[in-house]
Amino acid sequence: MAFHAAVITFPGSNCDRDMAVAIASICGGTVHRVWHGDATLPEGLDLIALPGGFSYGDYLRSGAMAARSPVMAAVAAKAARGVAVLGVCNGFQVLTEAGLLPGALLRNGGQRFVCRDVALTVGTTRSCFTGGYARDQRITVPVAHHDGNYYADTATLDQLEAEDRVAFRYAEPVNGSARQIAGVLNPAGNVLGMMPHPERMIEPAHGGSDGRVLFESVLHAVGVTA
């Protein structure tokens, strides 16, 4: 069985093509491009990706409008059935606004747009996205965001840590995120939101391939070969 993925495009998404190319080149199979207004998703999906960008011009709050678009009900339904859902950057903001992940992404603490490669540490290997990394492994992945300052109340942060749901942490100051959190998982571990862009770090020409392991991990977890 070949790998089946969907990449959602919202009005204002701008990393959707990069995401589709990364998935196709690493996981093979079919990558469906899905418009936000579609109320249904293809059957048999192994991965749904919400890409980076500035959906709806970041009106109201980053990700707020996209989180209420027709396709998101279908994404939530698939997530509840265990399909892997990856939200990167604006996709992470959409997942928190949709209530599929806890917390919120605030304006960067330093008030500046941050666009550079950053060092991360892998927080857990117990998810379909991080199984190919080693715990505490240091990796380099680029960020490019203005609203990446992860916020949640203390009880939620404690719970995320107690349940091993912090997928990635910044290994250096980046945006003021609570407890240096760069990516979080839902309780079942099949929904990941992260501000750094793994799809931009998948081959040496990108300056490294640390992001490649994330997609290989999903492929391995699903049990199909590229």
Add this chain to the structure above:
Amino acid sequence: MKVRVHVSLKTGVLDPQGRAIHHALEGLGFAGIGDVRAGRLIELDLADDVPDAAIDDMCRKLLANPVMENYRIEKVG
């Protein structure tokens, strides 16, 4: 009826925008500024029979993000 929804960051949530405004005001020479918090004002023109519960629902489901924001509903006639 006209309804104003005032949205503000919860106490304790860092407000970089407010901090930047604070800094700019001081740069203009204004003194005595303790703290600046920036929020959002959303004005709605609603049919008179829209119930209060629905307005509250609008705030919780879209206009404010309860994770980080508070909201206040003001009816202005």
